[in-house]
Amino acid sequence: MYSDMALRGWSALLILIACLACSSTLCPAQETSQKVASTNSAAGIAAWQQVYSVLTTPRCINCHTATNYPEQGDDRHRHLFNVVRGPGGKGVAGLNCATCHQSANADSTGVPGAYNWHLAPLSMEWQDTNDGILSSTAVCQSLTDHSKSGSLDGPGIVRHHEQEPLVLWAFQPGHRRDGTARSLPPLTHEQFVAATRTWVDAGMPCPQNP
Amino acid sequence: MQTYKLSVNGQTREVTADPGTPLLWVLREDLKMTGTKYGCGISACGACTVHLAGVATRSCVVPVSLVGNRPIVTIEGVGEDRVGRAVQDAWVAEDVVQCGYCQSGQIMSAVALLKSRRQPSDEDIEESMGGNICRCGTYVRIRNAIKTAAQQLA
Amino acid sequence: MSATTMLSSESGLSRRSFLRVSATAAGGLIVALYLDFPVRAQTPQAKTYPPDAFVHIQRDGKIVIQVNRLEFGQGVQTSLPMVLADEMDADWSHVVAELAPAADVYKDPVFGIQMVGGSGSIAHSFQQYRELGAKTRAMLVAAAAQQWKISAAQCRTEASVVYGPGGRSATYGELADSAAHMSVPENVPLKKASEFKLIGKDTRRLDSRPKCDGSMKFGLDLDLPGMKVAVVAHPPIFGGTPKSIDDKAARGIPGVIDVFEIPTSSKGTAVVVVADKFWTAKQARDRLSIDWDFSGVEPADTKQLRAKYKELAATPGNVAVTRGDLSVLNGTSAASRIEAEYEFPYLAHTPMEPLNTTIRFDGDRAEVWAGSQFQTVDQMAIAETLGLKPEQVTFHTEMAGGGFGRRATPDSHVQREAATIAKRCKGIPVKLIWTREDDVQGGYYRPMFAHRIEIGIGADGMPLAWRHVIVGQSLVAGTPFAAMLIKNGVDETAVEGAADNPYEIPNFTLTAHHPTPNVPVLWWRSVGHTHTAFVMETLVDELASRAGADPIAYRRKLLKPDEKRMRGVLDLMDEKSASWRNHLAEGHAAGVACHECFGTNVACAVDVSIENKRPKIHRVTVAMDCGIAVNPLTIESQFQAGVSFGVSQLMAKGAITFKSGHAEQNNFDGYTPPYIIDAPVAVDVHIVPSTEEPSGCGEPPVPVISPAVVNALFRLTRKRYRTLPLLSL
Secondary structure, three states: OOOHHHHHHHHHHHHHHHHHHHOOOOOHHHHHHHHHHHHHHHHHHHHHHHHHHHHOOHHHHOOOOOOOOOEEOOOOEEOOOOOOOOOOOOEEOOEEHHHOOOOOOEOOOOEOOOOOOOOOOHHHOOEOOOOOEOOHHHHHHHHHOOOOOOOOOHHHHHHHHHHOHHHHHHOOOOEOOOOOEOOOOOOOHHHHHHHHHHHHHOOOOOOOOO | OEEEEEEEOOEEEEEEEOOOOEHHHHHHHHOOOOOOOOOOOOOOOOOOEEEEOOEEEEOOOOEHHHOOOOOEEOOOOHHHOHHHHHHHHHHHHOOOOOOOOOHHHHHHHHHHHHHHOOOOOHHHHHHHOOOOOOOOOOHHHHHHHHHHHHHHHO | OOOEEEHHHOOOOOOOEEEEEEEOOOOOEEEEEEEOOOOOOOOOOOOOOOOOOOEEEOOOOOEEEEEOOOOOOOOHHHHHHHHHHHHHOOOHHHEEEEEOOOOHHHOOOOOOOOOOOOOOHHHHHHHHHHHHHHHHHHHHHHHHHHHHOOOHHHOEEEOOEEEOHHHOEEEHHHHHHHHOOOOOOOOOOOOOHHHOOOOOOOOOOOOHHHHHOOOOOEHHHOOOOOOEEEEEEOOOOOOOEEEEEEOHHHHOOOOEEEEEEEEOOOOOEEEEEEEOOHHHHHHHHHOOEEEEEOOOOOOOOHHHHHHHHHHHHOOOOEEEEEEOOHHHHOOOOHHHEEEEEEEEOEEOOOOOOOOEEEEEEOOOOEEEEEOOOOHHHHHHHHHHHHOOOHHHEEEEEOEOOOOOOOOOOOOOHHHHHHHHHHHHOOOOOEEEEOOHHHHHHOOOEEOOEEEEEEEEEOOOOOEEEEEEEEEEOOOOOOOOOHHHHEEOOEEHHHHOOOOOOOEOOOEEEEEEEOOOOOOOEOOOOOOOHHHHHHHHHHHHHHHHHHOOOOHHHHHHHHEOOOOHHHHHHHHHHHHHHHHHHOOOOOOOEEEEEEEEEOOEEEEEEEEEEEEOOEEEEEEEEEEEEOOOOOOHHHHHHHHHHHHHHHHHHHOOOOOEOEEOOEEOOOOOOOOOOOOOOOOOOEEEEEEOOOOOOOOOOOOOHHHHHHHHHHHHHHHHHOOOOOEOOOOOO
16 A cells, blocks of 8 residues: 555655754764864864964974074073074084084083984974064964975874974973073973874864964 | 093093083093183183084083094194194184184184085175184184185185 | 303493393303383382393294283284394294293383283383394394404394304304303494384284194193192172081082182182182082172162262263363353263173183292283282292293283282182192183173263364263272372373363363272273273264264364374375275265374274164274384284274173172173174274384274264264163164
């Protein structure tokens, strides 16, 4: 007595109801992924802000300049003694970074050090040419701009934050010549790496408002 | 106190010193090599410049514990080298020195420059020599002497 | 064979001029000459003659010449021997120079003490070294003449050889022994200028090579068997004393020998660490925990001093010079008036070689090694500290890494510290080292100064009336130099260059105040001229601007008619710089200045642009007149380098400032001298040909450069800069 068409109609209706149900608690998997998408974005941005808070600490940003010189100190003044960037970010002959900075901190003389001490390339500038720190959005966009030469992908950034000696240095920056300890970033290294991971896992979202 | 084997001007020298002692003072007081000078102790003036594995290095801020087996060349040894000799000869020909106290460091920086740039421009000279202080102010003749040395080496 | 002849009974030889001749056991002629200038010198009695005097001719022909003052960059260890060797007809390639130890015979003929300063090396010893060379030559000729049984007139000399008729010749080395027995001539003719072989010729320095290969030993490089090193913890405020000292940690460092207190020159007390090496001593000093007592000690403060000096400058002080009638100033309109206030900070000398002295005290004698500008004064101070007579103190003059006045201290404070330490460490040589921090913070600065000037301009655009007040510490009050330099309550060193300016200003009064803040002060290369030249030459520039006149032409008009030598240098500077001054690149401007300093007239023009908010000095053309130019190559060096030194005053971090009683700066990071980028790129130097008596070149380059640069800056920014250092453009 039920016709084929009625059966198809009922099937369609059932499928429709099933699909509608999927958007409610009746189909938890699909609903979670959408909710996760919005939750991840918020968490991702929050994680980014944590990463940003470290990147813009003097220990990191002093070498991520947009100029032909590094900065030094918590007040981020222009590095003294007329040192300049040089072609490879390692200074110039006679006045290389390695002229003073060795592969480890020299606490007896107050000079910080880590393996391969040098300036971040200009593509990794996180300041403007007036030594003003760029916004969170701008720095995030800089990190995620894959058209930049030397740019790293997500896993690359995690690895960089986890293993790069100059990054590690920021968390053990040694003592000044007056015996005081250099100020640390707001997170520990572990927290920094974890925040980086969270941000990367979230798809490296950038905050909207610059 | 620790014992270190240092390569200084091609010779192996052994010193016993506190690990934090700057290389400058190991050279001057343990090895009695006083050509490398103390001017400030904070790497501001360059009077303490030596070459460490070919890199101009301010020995007043490098603890002896971080030197390792990198060969050290000091002002006493830099003349063994063609570039070093040319720079010293140019310094004498151009009558550069006044009190002379900074000149060991000036020469070591100039040698590093000329080893990396055979014909340095005025800008190269200003950048590479930019961290060496001469209180007497012999900068004009330092520029001249670097150019003279470059000509000799050409 | 050893013969010593004291020729005091030689016919006609006056009490004030004598020559001592001796032959050494090793052979050779040693000649000592003590010469007293009748006009200006005192008559100190020379008590002893040191074994090595002025000229030692060795048998192999080597000629060792003693230089009677410190070499600290100015080139005197080449130029004074040149003078002597020229009159002596010596072979210059045989000449070796040594820095004479402290001894009466080496006293500056004009000042009567062994010293270097006031740009007086050539000025005061030119005649002395000429006569010494001429007399030595005469004795060598006499020896040859005697040997050949001919008259001296038949001999001639050239390049360390005496030639006689018939092809005879003998070298100075061969003649040295017999020359030692010749009588000393009272008067010998000196060469005519046309006969000079060395004087007036570009001559490279004798000490260049060792300064380029690390072999030159400076005072700081001294090493003696058993030597120890001392560093001193000075009170952070001059005159302070330790209330308590915790030296446990310091003494715990291996190699530390002793920790004890000593008096300081500021009537305070300091703490000494003696150790086997410098780094040990410094580490130990860093670990001292000292609680200081500053009661009764005034803490200097720059902010307070600036306010006080400004206030004082508005009131008349003690009169330095006055002429005419300043009432002309009343009622002048603003258009015909300049009122200006100038401020200058404390300046540190910071010679590249940190201060150091090594002394060994043996109870009945002492031996000293120091790069001292003031040997007589220092020797006396050390003797006094050790309870010895000066002649019991052997004082070696070491090569010094710069001085600029810092190594000439009337109170010999560093030497007294070293002697006190040596006394405690009897029998052991102790090298006292002041670290760079000690040096930058340790006082003895060029004082702070404030000037207030009111000028009434006449209808012709020339200054009609000029009221000038200078406020700044006296350098010599309370020292043995006070009698000589303080007149009517005015320290001449504070007003020189302004009080005696060369300009025709009919109504002129200059007065001075000398406040006494708790900061030790000292002469800094060119002394009063460091600030007076800046004030005079910027004001004259401003007057020229107001008059719509070219700055050089204006000066020509304003100079007193008898200022011939100043006009000479102005003309030469004009001539040598006109082509580039008239073809300045875009964004460049020219500035000029002229000033006389210690007898030498200087005029300069500078080519300046602004780069990175700082003045960039592309070129300096400088013309100078120092009378006879003994070594033009050294003179050129002095001016090329001296103007670079003078730029110190413009450096953004070129000031010592006080807060809570001590300097806020402690090393080159906070107090920064010019680096190569701060110094002029090119400097061409032009010497006015002259046969006048020589005057100095050590300080004259310094005063002109800062005013010339800011005069150029005015043309770029339309701003007048009256406060040094230049903070921002």
